[in-house]
Amino acid sequence: MKKNHMVPWAIGIFVVGFAAGVLFSAWKLDSGPSAAVETATESAPQEQANPQMEVMARIAALAKILETEPNSAGVLTQMGNDYFDLGNYRKSIECYGKSLEVDPNKPDVLADMAIAYRKIGEYQLAADTFRKAIELNPKHQLALFNMGIVLRDDLKDDKGALDTWRRFLDVAGDSRFAVMVKPWVKQLEDKTAQSGATPAEEPAPVVPETPPETSPQAQSPPTGAADHPDATDRRPMAGDESSQSQ
Numbered sequence: 223m224k225k226n227h228m229v230p231w232a233i234g235i236f237v238v239g240f241a242a243g244v245l246f247s248a249w250k251l252d253s254g255p256s257a258a259v260e261t262a263t264e265s266a267p268q269e270q271a272n273p274q275m276e277v278m279a280r281i282a283a284l285a286k287i288l289e290t291e292p293n294s295a296g297v298l299t300q301m302g303n304d305y306f307d308l309g310n311y312r313k314s315i316e317c318y319g320k321s322l323e324v325d326p327n328k329p330d331v332l333a334d335m336a337i338a339y340r341k342i343g344e345y346q347l348a349a350d351t352f353r354k355a356i357e358l359n360p361k362h363q364l365a366l367f368n369m370g371i372v373l374r375d376d377l378k379d380d381k382g383a384l385d386t387w388r389r390f391l392d393v394a395g396d397s398r399f400a401v402m403v404k405p406w407v408k409q410l411e412d413k414t415a416q417s418g419a420t421p422a423e424e425p426a427p428v429v430p431e432t433p434p435e436t437s438p439q440a441q442s443p444p445t446g447a448a449d450h451p452d453a454t455d456r457r458p459m460a461g462d463e464s465s466q467s468q
Contacts, residue, residue, distance in 0.1 A: 277304050295324040299331055306334065311341040329355035333365045340368075345376035366390035367399055374410070384410040 284301045291297060302317030318335040322328060336351035352369035355362050367390050374383035387407050394400035 274308065277307050280304055281308075293324050295321045295328070298324065299328075302331070302334065302338075306338055311338040314338045315342075327358055329358040329362045329365065332358070333362060333368070336365070336372075337368060340372055340376065345372055348372050349377060360389075361393040363390060363394055363397075363399070366393070367403065370403070370406070374406070380410050380413060384414065 281301055281304050284297050284304070287297050288294065288301075298317050298321035302314045302321060305311075305314040305317060315335055315338045318331050318338070321331055322335070332351050332355035336348045336355065339345075339348035339351060349369060349372050352365045352372065355365040356369070359365075366386055370383045370386040370390060373379040373386060384407060387403050387410075390403055391400055391407065394403070
């Protein structure tokens with residue numbers, strides 16, 4: 223008799239245990255994805271891309287391209303831009319120099335290189351490199367604008383700065399940087415008048431006719447090269463000036 227009474231109880235316990243197991247499994251399956259989404263959401267800010275890491279990865283990719291295309295001026299310029307963005311100006315100058323060895327007729331690259339020279343305190347080299355850019359493109363606004371800053375602030379050449387900024391205003395139109403330069407020119411003119419010296423106009427450089435300047439960033443990059451739009455637009459010394467080559 224006892225044995226017969228125990229059978230229903232055993233069956234009941236088995237059924238209840240089985241049902242509880244099914245319910246527990248269903249809860250785990252349902253809660254798993256939600257927990258994963260919640261965890262991903264919480265950690266999302268930490269997983270956002272680090273701009274500096276992106277630039278370093280781009281440099282590594284460009285270095286791979288140079289293994290098979292060592293004389294690619296576009297890739298070398300791109301690498302110079304990226305090193306500039308990382309603040310490694312000496313390495314940037316090295317890359318720009320190699321690019322110019324392949325294609326020396328690039329005023330945009332020369333202007334960027336000149337600004338990198340200024341960043342490391344090589345003021346005379348900066349001025350000389352700006353001059354090379356201006357010889358290639360006498361209307362290169364970024365070079366004219368920034369060369370005036372180097373001459374006035376770093377080399378203390380007020381006459382050279384005044385002449386350079388006058389040339390800048392001749393091609394800058396009504397841009398906001400022209401508005402910025404006009405009072406600087408007035409200050410230098412007043413200073414010159416007080417000293418009794420009249421600076422001679424600097425003659426425009428005589429240069430051979432060249433095809434219209436094409437920004438390196440506007441060219442089709444080599445296969446696999448990272449895109450770096452408007453690189454020169456991000457390299458002024460007193461604001462986000464564009465070269466606006468004409």
